[in-house]
Amino acid sequence: MANQLSVIKNEVFDVVAKNIQSYVSRGELYLPANYSAENAVKSAWLQLQEVVDRNKKPALEVCTKPSIINALQDMVFQGLNPAKKQCYFIVYGNKLQMQRSYFGSMALAKTVDP
Numbered sequence: 407m408a409n410q411l412s413v414i415k416n417e418v419f420d421v422v423a424k425n426i427q428s429y430v431s432r433g434e435l436y437l438p439a440n441y442s443a444e445n446a447v448k449s450a451w452l453q454l455q456e457v458v459d460r461n462k463k464p465a466l467e468v469c470t471k472p473s474i475i476n477a478l479q480d481m482v483f484q485g486l487n488p489a490k491k492q493c494y495f496i497v498y499g500n501k502l503q504m505q506r507s508y509f510g511s512m513a514l515a516k517t518v519d520p
Contacts, residue, residue: 414466414474419451422478435483438517443482449489450478459497469502477504485517486510 426443429435437443454474457465466474477495481504486492492510496503506514 414471415451418471418474419447419478422475422482423447425475425479426482437482438485441485441487446482446487446489447478449487450481450495453488454495454502457495457497457502465495465497465502468500469497470500473501473503477502480504484510484514486513 423444426435426447430437430443454466455464459465459468481488481493484493484506486504486506488494490509490513492507492513494505494507496505
């Protein structure tokens, strides 16, 4: 399991971090001044190791890599951090979805109109 987690980390989370850096450097993505995408992705990595589907199977084993990448990028695009309980990850079949919480909606609202 530990070896499989390191493979997933390399194939998914490192790809997301590189994609985000690429978007920011090309001017395609603007992040809030007080937001660290790297910290949010690392926090998501820690939380996703505990997320399970309805059959109690780990999300990182069940979910497709593209759905994990999309969920993580959606989190970063909205400027959310799972460590601050601003979003949650939910397994639907073999897809991972990021869902914004009340705290995430409030953070997003404050970002748009302080």
